[in-house]
Amino acid sequence: MLIPNARELLSERFALLDEEFAGAVIDGLSRPQKSLPCRFFYDACGSALFEEITRLPEYYPTRTETAILAANAAHMAEGIPDGGVLVEFGSGSSLKTEILLDELPHLGAYVSIDVSPSALADAKQRLAARFPGLDVRPTLGNFVRPVALPAEFALRHKTGFFPGSTIGNQTPVEAQRLLRNFRAMLSPGGRLIIGVDLKKDVRTLLLAYNDAAGVTAAFNLNLLARINREIGPAFDLDAFRHEAIYNSRDGRIEMYLVSRKVQDVTLLGRRFHFADGETIHTENSYKYSLRQFRDLARSADWLPQRVWTDSDQLFSVHELISA
Ligand code: SAH
Numbered sequence: 138m139l140i141p142n143a144r145e146l147l148s149e150r151f152a153l154l155d156e157e158f159a160g161a162v163i164d165g166l167s168r169p170q171k172s173l174p175c176r177f178f179y180d181a182c183g184s185a186l187f188e189e190i191t192r193l194p195e196y197y198p199t200r201t202e203t204a205i206l207a208a209n210a211a212h213m214a215e216g217i218p219d220g221g222v223l224v225e226f227g228s229g230s231s232l233k234t235e236i237l238l239d240e241l242p243h244l245g246a247y248v249s250i251d252v253s254p255s256a257l258a259d260a261k262q263r264l265a266a267r268f269p270g271l272d273v274r275p276t277l278g279n280f281v282r283p284v285a286l287p288a289e290f291a292l293r294h295k296t297g298f299f300p301g302s303t304i305g306n307q308t309p310v311e312a313q314r315l316l317r318n319f320r321a322m323l324s325p326g327g328r329l330i331i332g333v334d335l336k337k338d339v340r341t342l343l344l345a346y347n348d349a350a351g352v353t354a355a356f357n358l359n360l361l362a363r364i365n366r367e368i369g370p371a372f373d374l375d376a377f378r379h380e381a382i383y384n385s386r387d388g389r390i391e392m393y394l395v396s397r398k399v400q401d402v403t404l405l406g407r408r409f410h411f412a413d414g415e416t417i418h419t420e421n422s423y424k425y426s427l428r429q430f431r432d433l434a435r436s437a438d439w440l441p442q443r444v445w446t447d448s449d450q451l452f453s454v455h456e457l458i459s460a
């Protein structure tokens with residue numbers, strides 16, 4: 138919930154800033170367990186750091202999902218009719234999308250939805266060169282809410298694509314709501330191809346979120362750097378460190394920024410106190426069993442169809458159709 142006077146705190150100097158970001162930061166830092174929404178990781182710097190994460194040896198999800206897509210793209214593309222629309226949620230670099238697009242020479246249009254303007258622009262430029270005839274519609278938006286699609290697509294067959302296990306960054310309740318929102322956006326009918334990271338040994342998980350080169354740490358700390366850049370210079374980045382733990386009860390990686398000392402941080406005229414070791418919760422990354430995810434999909438009125446995995450059962454890609 139936004140604190141009551143968060144808007145008033147935005148002085149004229151900040152009037153042109155993204156008020157949603159400032160409001161969410163003030164709100165999150167005002168809670169007993171300080172937190173920041175993970176969608177704010179992705180400014181231009183954060184999107185570039187995420188791409189670096191995807192190339193790390195420890196970060197198995199991207200290369201594993203890419204291999205699953207490459208091996209099964211023709212089957213995944215089967216349900217997409219000529220002239221149909223492919224709608225990607227959290228499209229980022231759209232690199233995985235190219236694997237599907239190679240199988241879809243007669244696709245009507247590709248709508249890429251993301252909160253990161255730089256990711257949308259870079260992807261559009263690359264796709265225009267690689268698929269010259271393709272109608273690409275970059276759409277800046279937050280996919281937890283209904284995002285308006287071009288009116289001419291209202292009655293066209295729409296297939297959603299949601300790779301990366303970005304669904305894992307939502308709590309199960311939020312994930313259910315998100316899947317319902319996607320179902321509404323893809324109606325009438327509708328089909329969804331969705332990547333979901335699987336439960337596995339804790340060591341593999343911890344390494345993936347605590348890489349030796351420190352890229353995930355930089356990605357996490359960029360949230361504070363973004364606050365300094367866009368809202369006002371408040372955080373000493375050296376006074377916080379990255380932490381990622383596995384919460385086995387909830388089946389999720391949790392990322393935190395940990396205060397290295399007792400400190401006060403002043404932002405938009407408000408003072409936030411940090412005890413030594415106090416944390417800001419920045420991300421959850423849920424890991425599902427195949428059964429758990431299929432149950433979640435059913436609870437959101439999707440019918441699970443085929444599922445593709447790698448031989449080590451690290452990652453899964455599910456086909457869902459609208460119930
Ligand atoms: N699909 C890509 C990128 C995954 S990273 C892949 O599989 O590699 C997650 C992406 O989702 C980022 O590009 C981020 O900017 C975007 N994102 C995160 N939260 C979002 C939200 N609430 N609405 C729209 N996009 C979001």
Ligand code: AVI
Nearest residue numbers: 190301302303306353421422
């Ligand atoms: C985008 N999302 C699924 C990534 C994940 O694995 O949860 C984001 C990420 N956070 C740290 N490393 C990667």
